[in-house]
Amino acid sequence: MAIEIELKLAIAPDEVARLRRHPLLKGVKPVRRKLYGIYFDTPGFDLFKARGAFRLRREGRHWVQTVKLERGGTAGLSARPEYEVRVAGSRPDLAVLPAEARAALKGAVVAGLAPVFVTDFWRTAWLLERPRGTLEIALDLGCIRAGDAELPVAEVELELKGGDGAVLFEVARELLEAAPMVPEYRSKALRGYGLAGVWRETPGKAALVEVARDLPAAEAWRRSLLAGLDQLGRNLPGLLTADDPEYLHQARVAVRRLVTMLTLGRAIGCAREDWLAGLRGFMDELSPARDWDVFVTDTLAAVRAGLPQPERLDGLLARAAEARLAARRRARVAAGDRRLTALLLDMGVDLLAERGDGPPLVDWAGSALDKRWRRFARLAGHFSRLDTAGRHAVRIAAKRLRYTGEAFAALHGGKAARYLERLGRLQDELGAANDIVVARRLLAALDGEGGEAYAIGLVEGYLAALAGARHGGLAGRVARMVEVRPFWR
Numbered sequence: 001m002a003i004e005i006e007l008k009l010a011i012a013p014d015e016v017a018r019l020r021r022h023p024l025l026k027g028v029k030p031v032r033r034k035l036y037g038i039y040f041d042t043p044g045f046d047l048f049k050a051r052g053a054f055r056l057r058r059e060g061r062h063w064v065q066t067v068k069l070e071r072g073g074t075a076g077l078s079a080r081p082e083y084e085v086r087v088a089g090s091r092p093d094l095a096v097l098p099a100e101a102r103a104a105l106k107g108a109v110v111a112g113l114a115p116v117f118v119t120d121f122w123r124t125a126w127l128l129e130r131p132r133g134t135l136e137i138a139l140d141l142g143c144i145r146a147g148d149a150e151l152p153v154a155e156v157e158l159e160l161k162g163g164d165g166a167v168l169f170e171v172a173r174e175l176l177e178a179a180p181m182v183p184e185y186r187s188k189a190l191r192g193y194g195l196a197g198v199w200r201e202t203p204g205k206a207a208l209v210e211v212a213r214d215l216p217a218a219e220a221w222r223r224s225l226l227a228g229l230d231q232l233g234r235n236l237p238g239l240l241t242a243d244d245p246e247y248l249h250q251a252r253v254a255v256r257r258l259v260t261m262l263t264l265g266r267a268i269g270c271a272r273e274d275w276l277a278g279l280r281g282f283m284d285e286l287s288p289a290r291d292w293d294v295f296v297t298d299t300l301a302a303v304r305a306g307l308p309q310p311e312r313l314d315g316l317l318a319r320a321a322e323a324r325l326a327a328r329r330r331a332r333v334a335a336g337d338r339r340l341t342a343l344l345l346d347m348g349v350d351l352l353a354e355r356g357d358g359p360p361l362v363d364w365a366g367s368a369l370d371k372r373w374r375r376f377a378r379l380a381g382h383f384s385r386l387d388t389a390g391r392h393a394v395r396i397a398a399k400r401l402r403y404t405g406e407a408f409a410a411l412h413g414g415k416a417a418r419y420l421e422r423l424g425r426l427q428d429e430l431g432a433a434n435d436i437v438v439a440r441r442l443l444a445a446l447d448g449e450g451g452e453a454y455a456i457g458l459v460e461g462y463l464a465a466l467a468g469a470r471h472g473g474l475a476g477r478v479a480r481m482v483e484v485r486p487f488w489r
Helices: 013-020 099-105 107-111 166-175 188-195 217-241 245-268 273-305 310-335 338-350 361-380 388-411 414-446 451-471 474-483
Strands: 002-011 031-041 052-059 062-069 077-087 114-130 133-146 149-163 181-183
Touching: 002 013, 002 166, 013 133, 013 149, 052 099, 062 099, 077 099, 114 149, 114 166, 114 188, 133 166, 133 188, 149 166, 149 188, 166 338, 181 217, 181 338, 217 245, 217 310, 217 338, 217 361, 217 388, 245 273, 245 310, 245 361, 245 388, 273 310, 273 338, 273 414, 273 451, 310 414, 310 451, 361 388, 361 474, 388 414, 414 451, 414 474, 451 474
Parallel strands: none
Antiparallel strands: 002 077, 002 149, 002 181, 031 052, 031 114, 052 062, 062 077, 114 133, 133 149
């Protein structure tokens, strides 16, 4: 058995020539091979459910049988057990696998294996020796096929052959100088299952961070950042290519979680102002697209649905859709920018190693939560007298308290879950009120004339009525949240 440690980066096909000319690859003789792989699974897709893969790959005149078992990864880096053995043909031969591999397959051995999809690509590989380790840089160009469906593949795969895994990030940063690339968090197997209809890509939501009371604070900080990076990475492909606005929304949630933990890290000597600046800059590029998404899909859609003549809103809706599309393009440019990839790689390499420094976790968590709660309570105490900017500050304070609470929720069990659920509902209400403020700003930006003036008037009237209805009981709900006993006390 070997542990496969690799880092994948997606590249646009028209950038490949620039990558090949990188000085890093000059003087290194490449090896070019045609690789044709058949992926197998059971009728019930037991391997997929176990996050594994069974592949037969033709390499020249030979077939190589490979079993991969998922062990997770971060920042595009994956590490997983891999079993490889040469076989006589293109049919699975379980008998030649090591005993531990057969044991890991479990039900798949009993139920039998059948082809699900194939990978068909050319690999150009360069073997590189660096002081920190030896690695293979592989450029894969081809496709994945499942029945009549086909998905193109263009990616750079850096695989560690020996030494420190940090060398993969180091070399990836250098390759970025030649061509923009983005971390590819999906294996070819996962994309193949998607093409076959077994798996469907969906926006990635935040996962509970697993921390224990005996962890040093800096290690809990590291794990929280890795969880944020994972969530951002799971939403990047959809943000770049899909129309579902939830990918954008969840990417912004991931960035906010990262910013929250980086800010809290200052108190335990884990300040990274360069990371903070980069993430905030990325958020600035995403936020306009989110504002237009909400305005078009929620606000204008609601007004139009209530009109006896909904076509009266069509001109305004068309202009808003154009603005939304422009904002989405801006967000996608930022997501594909090499500066973001460089930032994610820098974070990934620095967060690889476990940490043993910092104060006890419970002390840091309690102090951080107290600080966030006090700010929320201080602002919320005057909610009924606050202007728009002040209410926005309350919303942000509630959001930061919630993200901080989620980072340490595992320490407190059900008490934390109930508190955070209630805080989340209040945050949603505060967010809905803020959406009205944003909608008015976007409406003014459209600056309608003629027939659109009537449409703008309709929307303004709707927003005014909505604001009155929502603001009525909001002050009371904010006050009641302040009175709830914090779960960490």
